[in-house]
Amino acid sequence: MWFLFGPNAIILIPALILAIYAQWKVRSTYAKYSKVNTVGHMQAQDVAQRILMGAMITNVTIESSQRQLSDHYDPRKRVLRLSAPDSTSVAAIGIAAHEAGHAMQHAQNYGFLSLRTSIVPIANFGSQLAFPLFFIGLFTGMPALVTAGIVAFAAAVLFTLVTLPVEFDASRRAIVALRGSGIVSEEELGGVKEVLFAAALTYVAAAAMAALQLVLLLSSGRRR
DSSP: OHHHHGGGGGGGHHHHHHHHHHHHHHHHHHHHHTTOBOTTOOOHHHHHHHHHHHTTOOSOEEEEOSSTTOOEEETTTTEEEESOTTOOBHHHHHHHHHHHHHHHHHHTTOHHHHHHHHHHHHHHHHHHHHHHHHHHHHHHTOHHHHHHHHHHHHHHHHHHHHHHHHHHHHHHHHHHHHHHHTSSOHHHHHHHHHHHHHHHHHHHHHHHHHHHHHHHHHHHHHHO
């Protein structure tokens, strides 16, 4: 893909560097704080459950996720999945609280979460078909397909941008809930913030890369 954009592809380098750094940061930070157990020794699943109960949310179930760092909240099934539900580490508790934050967003009809959920099908379609449509349009000289590819990819970019406030707000809710409940100490809360900040970087990097790729598509489409 890069060679088709020529020298202009150099603008992707900062985003690529950020993406590599974000992946290293999240893995190294998780590895560090997954070895630090909280003084209260509450398991991550129990922390999530307490936060949910504190927010009067009783219709969300908590399940185990098979892969490391695959934690997520599924708003369609109202399921919160944790990769280390039995862990008492600062990392696991921070992530569990973050996912509980997403459940709180859902319960309170948080606008950006609703928007992100609604555009998931369009974003998936855009990410899969954008480049094939774009390049077929270029090679066959069909501007309509080029435009369709750009529009499709723009939907995927929109998804990454909408994801940012969703993730930042979930982390904010997690920190407020952990501090208010006294589940972790202030020192442990500092570790939670490091873990959540590292995770947030991956979303920032994804949004930056997607936005710059869209710029390249627009630039290349105009030249053709």
